[in-house]
Amino acid sequence: MDEAGDIDGIDAMPDPAAVAADEAMVRRGFWRKLRANAARLPFADDLLAAYYCAFDPATPFRVRGALLGALAYFVMPLDMVPDFVAGLGYTDDAAVLLGTLNLLSTHIRARHRKAARRTLAALAK
Secondary structure, three states: OOOOOOEOOEOOOOOHHHHHHHHHHHHHHHHHHHHHHHHHOOOHHHHHHHHHHHOOOOOOHHHHHHHHHHHHHHHOOOOOOOOOOOOOOOHHHHHHHHHHHHHHHHHOOHHHHHHHHHHHHHHHO
C-alpha cells in the first residue's frame, strides 16, 4: 500500500456506479464476442480467467472493478484500434487486459484458470 492508500496500483475503492456499468456491459456482450473470436485470441485463456475472477464473490471489490473495466474494454464495440483491423485489431484489448492482470495476478486463482481452460475446450468443440 502506498501513501495514497492504493493497493496493487489501483484505488482502494473504485466508483460503484462505474463498476456497475462495466458489469452490465460485460454481462451483455462478453460471451457473444468471445464465442465469435476465441479461436483468434491468443489471450483468450487470460480473458476467461479474468472473467471468472471478476465474477467470483471472493474477489475484492477493488480488484473486481479493475477487471470489469478491462473486460468492458474488450466488449466495447468501439475502441482505440477497431477489432476488425487485420493483425492489430485486438492488440489494444490484449494490452489493457494483460496490463490489468499484471497488476492483479495474485488474485487470479487456480480455479479461475481451470474454469477458463474448461470453457476454451468446450468452445473449441
